[in-house]
Amino acid sequence: MKFSVASSELQKALTKISGVVPSKSTLPILENILFDLSKNTLKLAATDLEVSMSASLEVKGSADGKIAVPAKRIMETIRALPDVQLSFSADLSANKIKMITETGEYALVGESSEEFPAVPQLKGEEKIAFEGEMLRKLIQRTIFSVSADELRPAMTGVLVQLSTKELRAVATDGHRLVRITYNGLSQAKSKKDVSVIIPAKALNLISKSIEGGDATLQVDASHVQFTSGNTTLTSRLIDENYPNYESVIPLDNEKSLTISRDLLLSSVRRVSLYSNMTTRQIRFSLKKNELRVAAEDIDFGGEAKEKVACEYKDDELEIGFNSGYIIDMLSHIDADEITFKFSSAVRAAIVSPSKQREHEDMLMLVMPMRLNA
Numbered sequence: 625m626k627f628s629v630a631s632s633e634l635q636k637a638l639t640k641i642s643g644v645v646p647s648k649s650t651l652p653i654l655e656n657i658l659f660d661l662s663k664n665t666l667k668l669a670a671t672d673l674e675v676s677m678s679a680s681l682e683v684k685g686s687a688d689g690k691i692a693v694p695a696k697r698i699m700e701t702i703r704a705l706p707d708v709q710l711s712f713s714a715d716l717s718a719n720k721i722k723m724i725t726e727t728g729e730y731a732l733v734g735e736s737s738e739e740f741p742a743v744p745q746l747k748g749e750e751k752i753a754f755e756g757e758m759l760r761k762l763i764q765r766t767i768f769s770v771s772a773d774e775l776r777p778a779m780t781g782v783l784v785q786l787s788t789k790e791l792r793a794v795a796t797d798g799h800r801l802v803r804i805t806y807n808g809l810s811q812a813k814s815k816k817d818v819s820v821i822i823p824a825k826a827l828n829l830i831s832k833s834i835e836g837g838d839a840t841l842q843v844d845a846s847h848v849q850f851t852s853g854n855t856t857l858t859s860r861l862i863d864e865n866y867p868n869y870e871s872v873i874p875l876d877n878e879k880s881l882t883i884s885r886d887l888l889l890s891s892v893r894r895v896s897l898y899s900n901m902t903t904r905q906i907r908f909s910l911k912k913n914e915l916r917v918a919a920e921d922i923d924f925g926g927e928a929k930e931k932v933a934c935e936y937k938d939d940e941l942e943i944g945f946n947s948g949y950i951i952d953m954l955s956h957i958d959a960d961e962i963t964f965k966f967s968s969a970v971r972a973a974i975v976s977p978s979k980q981r982e983h984e985d986m987l988m989l990v991m992p993m994r995l996n997a
Contacts, residue, residue: 758806803869807983885959
């Protein structure tokens, strides 16, 4: 096996898929990246058995072949090189690898490609095309609400629902929820209703590797596959029932607060510096056209409060929140003004852009914290 390539191009492809490689595994072969050369196309593949990812690049090939290359060593070597032409050769019978540049020579030992796990082949015919940037934004605006609690596996992924009319993505960790619905997007329509839970790791990886143009999503009963440019990611789906999220979205939150997103976000960030490090609690005190944001840390004696102009015409209300949740939510709403809908100090608040974008409906929900007297 032999080819030559610019080290910068190889590094770019390796970086795309290296996030899949487990740092430590009971199966040592998984700590490798599969190099598969066919004529002038080099395909790189990595897997942790749950998520598999591949990237292709053009090289000058002179001898086809496959070999598993230690991921950590090859990544560190390529990253440390300047942008130079690199000659890569492998003795497939002895699994010995040699990389040569104008000024250096690097030898390492790989493993047989026969040991490397095969990537699952999808059997489903359901294939949907998206505008790549839309898919990236959809992932970024939902994934922050995914749960890290592995005792609730369904909530460690994003629920994606596709129908002939719309695309919907939902994420929740039990304390906050994000629901984004797109409609009127012909390229994202599905021939039949599809409802799948995609693991957060897979979504994180694909959002980092989305290139310009369209991206495609394909699903079958057990796997999902994303393709963008020369990169393909295949992931096992989370085979669980997603919680009935619609039942927790309140329908009777009549108190309405409209406020500048940037002003509120800046205020919460400052005031939260004085909140208790464990609870991160802040207090919203609402009265006519005025919001007071306050926090105190009884353990260390710190406190802060600010007044923020807003539109509010309903009864006075005091409600507590985890400041981290509020900061996350406001950071992921792309709007100048936002609207909070409240019911009482002990019921969930709804947060949304004051003006929704065309073909998009975004709703966030956050549970309150009980305030001390």
